[in-house]
Amino acid sequence: MKALVILVAAGRGERMGADQPKAFLAVAGEPMLLHAARAFAGAPSVDGIVAVVPGDRIGAAREILAGVRKLRDVLAGGERRQDSVLAGLQSVPAGFDGVVLVHDAARPLVEVALIEAVVRAAGERGAALPVLPLVDTVKRVRDDRVVETLDRNTLAAAQTPQGFRVAVLHRAYKHAFRDGVILTDEAMAVERLGEEVVAVPGSLRNRKLTTPEDLAWAEALLRSEE
Numbered sequence: 572m573k574a575l576v577i578l579v580a581a582g583r584g585e586r587m588g589a590d591q592p593k594a595f596l597a598v599a600g601e602p603m604l605l606h607a608a609r610a611f612a613g614a615p616s617v618d619g620i621v622a623v624v625p626g627d628r629i630g631a632a633r634e635i636l637a638g639v640r641k642l643r644d645v646l647a648g649g650e651r652r653q654d655s656v657l658a659g660l661q662s663v664p665a666g667f668d669g670v671v672l673v674h675d676a677a678r679p680l681v682e683v684a685l686i687e688a689v690v691r692a693a694g695e696r697g698a699a700l701p702v703l704p705l706v707d708t709v710k711r712v713r714d715d716r717v718v719e720t721l722d723r724n725t726l727a728a729a730q731t732p733q734g735f736r737v738a739v740l741h742r743a744y745k746h747a748f749r750d751g752v753i754l755t756d757e758a759m760a761v762e763r764l765g766e767e768v769v770a771v772p773g774s775l776r777n778r779k780l781t782t783p784e785d786l787a788w789a790e791a792l793l794r795s796e797e
């Protein structure tokens with residue numbers, strides 16, 4: 572099964588608190604966006620990559636990604652994550668019949684093996700995403716009061732890339748936008764239609780870089796591997 576990637580990088584990175592959008596910050600000397608794009612370029616099932624970036628960063632992103640094989644386009648994103656994903660989805664050629672992957676540029680250390688596992692599961696079953704078990708005990712809290720303890724064994728943390736047969740994602744997005752749903756990931760749009768989403772094992776390395784501490788963690792990891 573062949574895959575096209577929508578690499579979403581159009582967020583502001585407010586929690587990172589930097590002077591530029593998060594995906595443009597360097598990790599070990601190169602922008603997160605470039606690390607992520609290269610990982611997908613190295614995945615055998617990936618045929619094309621579309622990067623979605625802030626509207627005023629298209630030129631900068633084209634320069635950063637100039638040497639990346641399989642890069643098809645750089646597009647402007649939107650206000651919400653789902654608007655950025657939609658921009659990418661609308662660029663998928665009408666005749667494409669494979670898997671669409673949506674990946675956070677903020678997860679620059681994603682591995683090829685994980686990408687391939689998601690493509691395989693999504694191709695076979697319609698939708699798939701990587702998950703990690705939770706390490707902490709999880710409570711439901713309202714204001715300053717604990718309401719209950721959730722059964723950790725039934726919970727998991729969702730990562731990207733999330734993969735979908737293209738028709739599945741089109742259908743799920745159409746319904747979510749029609750119903751005015753705020754999506755925090757793409758799989759959520761499929762789940763709400765009652766359709767199957769397969770969970771494959773995620774990876775610690777594929778952590779989302781959200782805060783300066785996460786950036787320091789990634790820097791240290793890459794440096795230790797030099």
Ligand code: CTP
Binds near residue numbers: 655677678781
């Ligand atoms: N994203 C996007 N378009 C948006 C919002 C988010 O393409 N309107 C992308 C981000 O660039 C990121 C991914 O979605 O690669 C995951 O989002 P997150 O980690 O929340 O990044 P930001 O929204 O940039 O960060 P913050 O929430 O701290 O502002």
Ligand code: MG
Binds near residue numbers: 582
């Ligand atoms: Mg965000």
